[in-house]
Amino acid sequence: MIQKNENNANVNDAITPRDKDFATWYDDVIKGANLAHYGKVKGTVVFTANATFIWENIQKALNKTFYNKGIRNVLMPSLIPYSSFNLEKEHLEGFAPEMFLVTKKAIDAQEMADPLVLRPTSEILFCYYFKDILVTYNQLPLKLNQWGNVFRVEKNTRPFLRTSEFHWHEMHSLHATEEEAYNFIKEINGNYVDFLKTYLDIPVLSGEKTINERFAGAENTFTCEAIMQDGQALQCATSHYLGQNFSKPYQITYRNANNQLSIPYQTSAGLSTRIIGAIIMTHSDDLGLVLPWEIAMNQITICPLRNDEIVNKYTAELAKELRSYRVFIDDSNNSMGWKIKDHQLVGTPILVLIGLKEALEKKVTIIYRDKNIKEEISYAEFIKNIQNFGNEYHNRLYAKAKARLDASIEICHTIDEVKKAIANKHFALAPWGGDANDEINFKKETTISPRCIKQEILDSEKLTCFYTNKKATHWVYFAKAY
């Protein structure tokens, strides 16, 4: 796939360094790499061509995983009757403050008695569908997925991280037994960990959520938590074991092998466009975006440095050899400096510079986005090893992020230690024994939240919860979070 198109970066805009102001750096990278643009309605954004391309690559990769697990895609309606939410109280309470409500079907129409909610998530939609179509045990397990947009009223918007409308996939499944459902959703969580590593070069801490951090209506939630360069956690994907919390009130039943009426066990899981925020804040630097090899818009950009027959011919030959990759030829009249800056801004993994010298000597000058230095290599070597070079780039990005995550974990036993770890831009790993209210109070007091449970505390450890002084039950990772 060889593409010629115009230059998309905003090269003239300066990027604020990360250590000066991380939040402004984030906004500058998004603007410079042309990833998002605010919509007219507060809280909404346009996902530009660059961001959409990344998202489509993510979709392709996850679709392959899901398809091989027998998960099939469907498209649910976006509108849910408000009254339908009444059946699962926790779910209603969780989403009530964030609902966009359609109340009229024309500007001069009467208000509807039962308004329509723009779906904040689709559990209810899937429940009604499941109720209608499920008849017998041999339809189980039933595993469906949806790629779509969901809506949640947000006061403070940040592109990708928090928007009133965002895009995601949501997987919903039904199973005959608790055990099968539970194992399946743990497997899905494992698939996310693999996907984040293999395609996005993002290492994560993964495990169960504490009580208060679970999805509204779930029995249990598994999470993948990544650390951003400012030390804050970003929840990359969540997988929920719903038990019969939805299937019971929404009356989903089937006949089992003995012809008895039975209630299935349910799961759901999702990953959203906020992952683009995670990609930005995991890998990017003060020059702009750094994109993983597997999902980059352009994996390789070739810049002919003069418009000259020899250079153009050499560029065309090279592009042809590389055609199985996503290759972009920047044959604009811009200077070499401009071109380098441009493609560093949009995060191209491998930049290839071709001047007359390179063409005559059968060489190429390359710049890896993570190294930002020029390296000369023979044409033949480059062609022969390009797949390795891509893999090595991918491995370097992952290794760098993994080293940062590993180095960030501080074992803490007191609230002061926890606060100090967070102030150091680290994750605190600390013994916890509180209940849901303790979690709420601790978070209110410190803005620090439990990200995920590492493991249960052994009897031999005899540890005390750093916050409640009760007997600790788990080791839990704490951080400030996006």
Added chain:
Amino acid sequence: MIQKNENNANVNDAITPRDKDFATWYDDVIKGANLAHYGKVKGTVVFTANATFIWENIQKALNKTFYNKGIRNVLMPSLIPYSSFNLEKEHLEGFAPEMFLVTKKAIDAQEMADPLVLRPTSEILFCYYFKDILVTYNQLPLKLNQWGNVFRVEKNTRPFLRTSEFHWHEMHSLHATEEEAYNFIKEINGNYVDFLKTYLDIPVLSGEKTINERFAGAENTFTCEAIMQDGQALQCATSHYLGQNFSKPYQITYRNANNQLSIPYQTSAGLSTRIIGAIIMTHSDDLGLVLPWEIAMNQITICPLRNDEIVNKYTAELAKELRSYRVFIDDSNNSMGWKIKDHQLVGTPILVLIGLKEALEKKVTIIYRDKNIKEEISYAEFIKNIQNFGNEYHNRLYAKAKARLDASIEICHTIDEVKKAIANKHFALAPWGGDANDEINFKKETTISPRCIKQEILDSEKLTCFYTNKKATHWVYFAKAY
């Protein structure tokens, strides 16, 4: 791609024959082939896994065409401030009766002063984005596309044909000159004609729309009109030349090469999930769905007819040989008759039956979905020619639909002839010289509408409009339409 999964058709449901009741037949095929399911909110439907798979295949094919034309995908917000519609009066008038309005951001919140419209189409969203990002002439032409959902209040819902929420792509472009914009959108219309032929086996009449049938706010609309088996027209895709009708009021400007402030020329075009309705009503028969080779969920379904080592081994070998196609193995315990009925219902192009006889004699028994008769062929021949068999199947589907379309056109000169042609389930091709009001009156009177202009009438023809008795200006195709 080899997939084993459960049987999706509703085999027990009888299909009403087409000539008994075409509308019921349509609903029966959708139910039998498990393509759509009504949502809880009136007018909405669930696009099931079978329908979504077809839609995703359509997306892949069109994306390839668009990408090669330099069109890049973006994702716009779904919400538009109501007040924004005021700038283009025709556009507002066209869509005002179909708007879902968000007026509250929580059940107990105050009504918003400026409600939010759930986008019925995205011209306004693209206009605001274009206004913000367009600066200079070297950004032109700017060609963007969006895959997404749109919302239009509908009173009478029919799955795929008319739903309050549907899925589509909408392409939007900006150009420096009228000529370039006009030529580009004609080219897009040509791409649709090719796509409909190549991927969906649907022949169409294509040309300009008459005044009253144009898109609300367009200078001109090009259309692709197909004939369904009941003689009604279905508009498969439309392409609009918008001129400066939007760019002027929405203040989209740029600096041209001479640094003068200029206003670009605009186009838009779309194809929606109603095309699935067109696929059903073009190809399907009284046994169920008939799917085109290129977009079928399963191109080939292999049915082992007994659970036996020899048959299973032979099935596995065959599936492996066919792995570059979308192959489904139906190894359920259902009878041969059930399996045939099942896969006829869901429209599988080639069904392969494997019993002990076939395995021992190195043969396969195949049933093409359009022929519905068993044919025996050697294993070697089948493997060797499968691509040809797929192509021939595709050609047969197209030829059959093309013959029907060609035979359906009746040249008419009087209103009685037009009415008689329509009563015969044909298209009427008739001389027309009316204005927008004449179109509205004629349609109100007869429920027949002009589908598209064939060509201008030559001076030498001296023809009279069959409806107004004015001098005819065009040959126009007329039909009842979905």
